[in-house]
Amino acid sequence: MSVASSRHFLQIPGPTNVPDRVLHAIANQTIDHRGPDFAELALEIFDGLRAVTRTSGEVVLYPSSGTGAWEAALVNTLSPGDGVLMYETGHFAQLWFDLAVELGLRPEILPGDWRTGADPAAIARRLRADAEHRIKAVAVVHNETSTGVVSDIPAVRAAIDEVDHPALLMVDAISSLGSIDLRHDEWGIDVTISCSQKGLMLPPGIGLNVIGTRALRAAESAGSRRSYWDWRPLLEAGRKGYFRYTPPTNLLFGLRESLAIMLEEGLDEVFARHRRHGAATRAAVRAWGLEVLCADPATAPGTEHSGALTAVLLPPGHDADRLREVILERFDTSLGAGLSKVAKKVFRIGHLGAFNDASLLGALGAIEAGLGLAGVPHRPGGVTAAIAELTGGADVP
Numbered sequence: 001m002s003v004a005s006s007r008h009f010l011q012i013p014g015p016t017n018v019p020d021r022v023l024h025a026i027a028n029q030t031i032d033h034r035g036p037d038f039a040e041l042a043l044e045i046f047d048g049l050r051a052v053t054r055t056s057g058e059v060v061l062y063p064s065s066g067t068g069a070w071e072a073a074l075v076n077t078l079s080p081g082d083g084v085l086m087y088e089t090g091h092f093a094q095l096w097f098d099l100a101v102e103l104g105l106r107p108e109i110l111p112g113d114w115r116t117g118a119d120p121a122a123i124a125r126r127l128r129a130d131a132e133h134r135i136k137a138v139a140v141v142h143n144e145t146s147t148g149v150v151s152d153i154p155a156v157r158a159a160i161d162e163v164d165h166p167a168l169l170m171v172d173a174i175s176s177l178g179s180i181d182l183r184h185d186e187w188g189i190d191v192t193i194s195c196s197q198k199g200l201m202l203p204p205g206i207g208l209n210v211i212g213t214r215a216l217r218a219a220e221s222a223g224s225r226r227s228y229w230d231w232r233p234l235l236e237a238g239r240k241g242y243f244r245y246t247p248p249t250n251l252l253f254g255l256r257e258s259l260a261i262m263l264e265e266g267l268d269e270v271f272a273r274h275r276r277h278g279a280a281t282r283a284a285v286r287a288w289g290l291e292v293l294c295a296d297p298a299t300a301p302g303t304e305h306s307g308a309l310t311a312v313l314l315p316p317g318h319d320a321d322r323l324r325e326v327i328l329e330r331f332d333t334s335l336g337a338g339l340s341k342v343a344k345k346v347f348r349i350g351h352l353g354a355f356n357d358a359s360l361l362g363a364l365g366a367i368e369a370g371l372g373l374a375g376v377p378h379r380p381g382g383v384t385a386a387i388a389e390l391t392g393g394a395d396v397p
């Protein structure tokens with residue numbers, strides 16, 4: 001155990017650091033979830049989530065992790081045996097695929113290399129071959145948290161439209177919501193899936209679906225068995241600000257606060273801050289002479305590089321988990337592990353949620369020092385390069 005003489009650095013890509021304002025809000029007394037104060041809270045939260053996801057559609061919340069919100073999206077819109085087209089961006093896309101198999105759907109996953117985003121041309125090709133429209137949904141992870149690669153959702157929508165395919169578009173925005181721009185209505189998303197413990201800066205415990213009109217229509221005839229996840233009774237109760245079952249009241253106090261924090265900073269500013277932190281982190285990695293897992297050669301905003309996290313490859317023969325262990329022990333700093341296919345090969349730096357320049361430099365300093373202590377070959381100067389990136393950019397005040 002490390003001696004915690006100050007605040008732990010939680011630099012994993014979720015759960016993320018919870019702002020004090022949010023913690024204090026959560027610490028309020030639990031209230032009657034059937035009383036008028038609760039209804040006011042819930043209606044305010046639904047509005048705030050509509051603002052953050054840029055929708056005029058419906059929002060459903062669950063006391064759940066993100067996995068529950070994945071399941072909810074599938075069982076509310078699909079019937080057993082329905083085709084679902086997915087794209088193997090990484091570990092989370094694979095987990096969502098596995099879940100769809102267990103639900104009795106017929107998902108297929110287009111193979112990916114875990115270094116690039118979903119390929120809209122490959123999706124269009126597959127949909128064009130589906131003349132009988134057996135594929136009922138296209139399901140894509142927006143920000144693949146295992147790789148730090150962002151997929152171009154408007155391009156996926158355009159691919160579906162280009163071949164005139166009626167499939168619904170479902171987007172896992174679990175680690176993008178609140179850190180990377182996402183526009184539910186404008187991008188033609190039918191179901192957006194997210195949860196509380198990543199960009200929304202809350203502890204784990206709230207899952208959510210944002211639902212467009214086509215998905216609502218699909219829910220009327222979807223044949224999957226569902227009870228807890230059923231949108232219909234939740235939407236009905238939600239219109240008046242209530243839940244069908246006991247909601248996670250104190251987390252909702254926190255959510256009201258975190259939405260207020262985000263809207264006070266301004267969504268565009270929040271996303272720009274994440275982009276800057278991503279760029280500064282990549283500058284550090286380049287200076288160390290290490291490789292970023294995301295293979296996009298471009299570095300400007302709008303590329304596949306994530307503003308929420310950066311996955312870093314270690315040179316062959318070096319164990320990323322050993323490096324993480326050294327950094328945790330010596331600097332009380334938690335970094336994300338490489339997952340499944342890239343286990344031990346990469347470590348992940350979370351730079352999403354409640355985060356600022358000084359915290360980023362602290363985390364990068366701990367990593368640079370840890371690389372030395374763990375004997376990973378690298379060049380010094382990563383922190384210096386990050387400072388140059390943070391202070392040299394045009395949008396720095």
Ligand SMILES: *Cc1c(COP(=O)(O)O)cnc(C)c1O
Nearest residue numbers: 065066067092143145174175195
């Ligand atoms: C964290 C995460 C999940 C899983 O969420 P849980 O809350 O652990 O169920 C799914 N997809 C993505 C992209 C994630 O980052």
